[in-house]
Amino acid sequence: xxxxxxxxxxxxxxxLRGKGxxxxxxxxxxxxxxxxALLEADVALPVVKDFIEAVRARARGVEVxxxxxxxxxxxxxxxxxxxxxxxxxTRRLRFAKNPPSVIMLAGLQGSGKTTLAGKLAHxxxxxxxxxxxxxxxxxxxxxxTQLQVVGERAxxxxxxxxxxxxxxxxxxxxxxxxxxxxQKMYDVVIVDxxxxxxxxxxxxxxxxDIRDAVNPDETLFVVDAMVGQDAVNTAQAFLxxxxxxxxxxxxxxxxxxxxxxxxxxKVTGRQVMFASAGEKLDEFDTFHPDxxxxxxxxxxxxxxxxxxxxxxxxxxxxxxxAGKFGRGEDFTFEDFLAQMESVRxxxxxxKLLGMLPGMGQxxxxxxxxxxxxxxxxxxxxxxxxxxxxxxxxxxxxxRRSRIARGxxxxxxxxxxxxxxxxxxxxxxxxxxxxxxxxxxxxxxxMGRGGKKSKGKAQARQAAAKKGGxxxxxxxxxxxxxxxxxxxxxxxxxxxxxPEDFELPAELKNLLPPGQR
Amino acid sequence: xxxxxxxxxxxxxxxxxxxxGSVTLLGGRRRKSSLPAAPPQDLPTLxxxxxxxxxxxEPETAAPETAEPTLDRPEAPATRLARLxxxxxxxxxxxxxxxxxxxxxxxxxxxxxxxxxTLLTADxxxxxxxxxxxxxxxxxxxxxxxxxxxxxxxxxxxxLALIGPDTDRSLTTHADGRPAVVLVVGVNGTGKTTTVxxxxxxxxxxxxSVLLGAADTFRAAAADQLTTWGVRVGAPTVRGPEAGDxxxxxxxxxxxxIDGGYDVVLLDxxxxxxxxxxxMDELGKIKRVVEKHGPxxxxxxxxxxxxxxxxxxxxxxxxxxxxxxxxxxxxxxxxxxxxxxxxxxxxxxxxxxLIGLGxxxxxxxxxxxxxxxxxxxxx
Numbered sequence: 042x043x044x045x046x047x048x049x050x051x052x053x054x055x056x057l058r059g060k061g062x063x064x065x066x067x068x069x070x071x072x073x074x075x076x077x078a079l080l081e082a083d084v085a086l087p088v089v090k091d092f093i094e095a096v097r098a099r100a101r102g103v104e105v106x107x108x109x110x111x112x113x114x115x116x117x118x119x120x121x122x123x124x125x126x127x128x129x130x131t132r133r134l135r136f137a138k139n140p141p142s143v144i145m146l147a148g149l150q151g152s153g154k155t156t157l158a159g160k161l162a163h164x165x166x167x168x169x170x171x172x173x174x175x176x177x178x179x180x181x182x183x184x185x186t187q188l189q190v191v192g193e194r195a196x197x198x199x200x201x202x203x204x205x206x207x208x209x210x211x212x213x214x215x216x217x218x219x220x221x222x223x224q225k226m227y228d229v230v231i232v233d234x235x236x237x238x239x240x241x242x243x244x245x246x247x248x249x250d251i252r253d254a255v256n257p258d259e260t261l262f263v264v265d266a267m268v269g270q271d272a273v274n275t276a277q278a279f280l281x282x283x284x285x286x287x288x289x290x291x292x293x294x295x296x297x298x299x300x301x302x303x304x305x306x307k308v309t310g311r312q313v314m315f316a317s318a319g320e321k322l323d324e325f326d327t328f329h330p331d332x333x334x335x336x337x338x339x340x341x342x343x344x345x346x347x348x349x350x351x352x353x354x355x356x357x358x359x360x361x362x363a364g365k366f367g368r369g370e371d372f373t374f375e376d377f378l379a380q381m382e383s384v385r386x387x388x389x390x391x392k393l394l395g396m397l398p399g400m401g402q403x404x405x406x407x408x409x410x411x412x413x414x415x416x417x418x419x420x421x422x423x424x425x426x427x428x429x430x431x432x433x434x435x436x437x438x439x440r441r442s443r444i445a446r447g448x449x450x451x452x453x454x455x456x457x458x459x460x461x462x463x464x465x466x467x468x469x470x471x472x473x474x475x476x477x478x479x480x481x482x483x484x485x486x487m488g489r490g491g492k493k494s495k496g497k498a499q500a501r502q503a504a505a506k507k508g509g510x511x512x513x514x515x516x517x518x519x520x521x522x523x524x525x526x527x528x529x530x531x532x533x534x535x536x537x538x539p540e541d542f543e544l545p546a547e548l549k550n551l552l553p554p555g556q557r
Numbered sequence: 558x559x560x561x562x563x564x565x566x567x568x569x570x571x572x573x574x575x576x577x578g579s580v581t582l583l584g585g586r587r588r589k590s591s592l593p594a595a596p597p598q599d600l601p602t603l604x605x606x607x608x609x610x611x612x613x614x615e616p617e618t619a620a621p622e623t624a625e626p627t628l629d630r631p632e633a634p635a636t637r638l639a640r641l642x643x644x645x646x647x648x649x650x651x652x653x654x655x656x657x658x659x660x661x662x663x664x665x666x667x668x669x670x671x672x673x674x675t676l677l678t679a680d681x682x683x684x685x686x687x688x689x690x691x692x693x694x695x696x697x698x699x700x701x702x703x704x705x706x707x708x709x710x711x712x713x714x715x716x717l718a719l720i721g722p723d724t725d726r727s728l729t730t731h732a733d734g735r736p737a738v739v740l741v742v743g744v745n746g747t748g749k750t751t752t753v754x755x756x757x758x759x760x761x762x763x764x765x766s767v768l769l770g771a772a773d774t775f776r777a778a779a780a781d782q783l784t785t786w787g788v789r790v791g792a793p794t795v796r797g798p799e800a801g802d803x804x805x806x807x808x809x810x811x812x813x814x815i816d817g818g819y820d821v822v823l824l825d826x827x828x829x830x831x832x833x834x835x836x837m838d839e840l841g842k843i844k845r846v847v848e849k850h851g852p853x854x855x856x857x858x859x860x861x862x863x864x865x866x867x868x869x870x871x872x873x874x875x876x877x878x879x880x881x882x883x884x885x886x887x888x889x890x891x892x893x894x895x896x897x898x899x900x901x902x903x904x905x906x907x908x909x910x911l912i913g914l915g916x917x918x919x920x921x922x923x924x925x926x927x928x929x930x931x932x933x934x935x936x
Contacts, residue, residue, distance in 0.1 A: 047691050077683050080677055080683050081682070081683055082866070083680075083865030083866050083867070086674055086678050086679070111653065148886070149693075149747030149863065149891070150746075150748065150888065150916075151745070151747055151748055151861060151888075152746060153745065153746055155777075160697065169646035180916070181751075181776045181782070182754070182781075182785035182786060183781040183782040183785055184782075186777070186781045186782075187776070187777045187779075187781075187782070188777075189777075190778050206785060238888070238890065238891040239891065240892055241890060265746060265865075267744070267861075267862060267864050267865060267867045267868070267871075268863045268865060269680040269864055269865020269867075269895070269897065270677070270679065270680045270861045270864075270865060270893075270894075270896075271680070271862075271870075271891070271892055271893035271895070271898075272863075274892040274893075275891070276890070286807070292744070292745060292746070292830065294830060294832075294833070295744065295760045295830040296830075296831070296832040296867065297833060297865070297866075297867035297870075298866070298867070300865070301865070308827075320745075320775070320776075329562075337558050390792065413627070413707060418929075421917065424749060425915045522887050530617075534790030542775035548742070
């Protein structure tokens, strides 16, 4: 049910390799998969239908690229199309010629307007503006207080003449706010309005009145990334009721695919301008259509992964680790422990692995990962002496039984860990020796690699139930290696990489051009 | 970050996955073999509620001559759904739309596709939709003649089956010799604080004494918001310092609930996205700490009706962490249909217990599947 589009298409195309052109039949076969994938990402149904038509038109008769198999080809078309709808032309916030510029926020209840107001103010202030927040949500209990607290945190003044909780007239507050801003020389006014339903006539009228009173330079529609099929109705209702110039997508730090972004952009023709991810004031950024496209398609979100990694891995540590690979030094339990701790800081294993492209094939395994296992493994390693951590070869029976007792596990657990560790070590050594892809099968299309690295230890256990699965990846792998080979002459490998060490195509495509 | 560092990270990730991940398999097996021992541990906590004090939230007798004259007098829950029925019809469409589709002269492929579309646009999800369509198809084709009444009954049955009419939807708000503890959880912006406030009113309408615990120490002014709700119905609020430890606030609230002889303690927690490990751990801690006083009687997950397929993930993760016992579906008065609860209920067996149908303080109603489906079909 949670398979990504890539996995679905790979399955559809199993029998279609080696064709010269994408035929109508091929495209039809994929249309349904694309439909399901988009629906599961919460893209609204009418949008899905249009979208599929567009993809169909574009895919018809396309030459099958040598470097890409049909599934990848379709994915590429879908991805491009997504970026096109999401992206359009990027535009910046419009500011009024005569300050103050007015930004009005509107949206459903709980979409995150008040929090966003604070973030926006913080962001504008960092850019040298003098924003003021206006508490025009007089409805929700203590929304005014919340905005005041948010304003305080952001270091931005808040204009809140009315106590809220049902007292006061928001239209009047908004009007007075403009005067206030002129008087105090604020150059941006951010009006936080109450959440309202699209079908609530009275409240929509009120929103329109606020709009007329302040005549905003930008009206932003705030929508939460988790919203489902209703996104289109709501967006349309707001467009008709108040009208808006841009969309802000919030709660992107969740794991919703965020198909709503596509629905809203497509239905209203308004652009998603900002992405808000997180509860801290600085977790706010302009919107990246390409990242969103990958996210909707479940293609892994490598950039987010990198960002998280940047927070968790300290630079020296990463460099040291990199140095170790380069020198071909042995990978020890100590290194592993450090790695594990850094990975842990980045979040849950299953989530992180899920962000890697192509991991879909092992989704089931990923979902079964028990996060606490990291604690158990840590306990075992921490029960080793420093000497043992540096050299696992000295681990004899008596040491192992001591470790088991020390960590509250069994000797079997310790044995298992050591065994898998040795496998991992071998993998690292091969990699360091310049074995590149074969040694580190993980690199092209992490899915297969991951399976293999995990696989070795697991193969024995899993062989019975998995059967031929390990073989099934082969044709795809071959295709991918060809793809890489085809690419290699073109894009010179990054400078400090060992020879024939390549980023997987998916990763590479996601990196900004300068860094490829 | 340069590509090489990226590779290092990817490798680190894969290595950790390799070593840790496959331990999981072993671990999984081990746990499986010890599984028979596990369930008995769980069951008592559910059934041990002393006196089996379960009360349906729609008491026919509820005479809300509540509180002091200065305070609001919340409406009794029994009458609520009837009043709010009209609101639901805004989000009808599912039932009526299906009915009109099925009554067509000819039922061809495109009609069935429209049936499917109707369900999909209600956020029911691809899996459950296909299943329902298949069932409807089989049954409708089996009908001798498609009279409107026949179809209506059939559709009603199927929709009811989808919602699950026979699950226990009562709220456990009675516990012997101690206050019943209700923990309210959910992602950001679904309406947890509002739900706690409204739920307090429901309980006050039933003449129960209620204590609120503001364990949302994170969001700006969340505690104030809750206090405002509490003051309206005369329910005191226990709050801690801003950015304090929510578990300690929750603990104190229950402690005060016991000392003050309250009937129910409602705990509001901060919104948290289910993929934030740290925050979910914090939630687990809140529950564990509160359980030092005694079992938590209800864990209500607040889901927003506009939520799409992510709602399933939310329900699953929250259930893993705090063992959700019921769902509150909010914002049903909009155009969103909240179809995601169908999937949630099917997969996790967690029933919808309350629905939020508006901004008004008394717009929270107990969920009655039959009345709900009738409202859907008749509009």
